[in-house]
Amino acid sequence: MNIGWMEILIILLVVIVLFGAAKLPELARSMGRSMRIFKSEMKEMKNENGNDKSDKGSHKSKKDDQIQADTIVQTDAIIVESDSTKAADTTDKPAADPTPKSK
Incomplete structure (x- = not known):
């Protein structure tokens, strides 16, 4: 089942009629981006599969x-706790005497 030049020409004419000549460059760009993303994802998946087979012992x-x-969560909790106690120590002391002095 081969597609000849006439079939390709008919398909191109249908695409031009459906999308219009103004939108064709945008359509071609988006198709190119999609294909590039698809190829890079496929290559990444192949690399991951190859690494999984060879690196089973190192995982x-x-x-x-x-x-x-x-450990990371506990360390973060300690840091947050120490920061909150430092903040509490500085907020306990009033800046000035709150009671008015009588003359």
């Missing part, structure tokens, strides 16, 4: 990942 286990995530 961390889920338990190691969870331990690392817990």
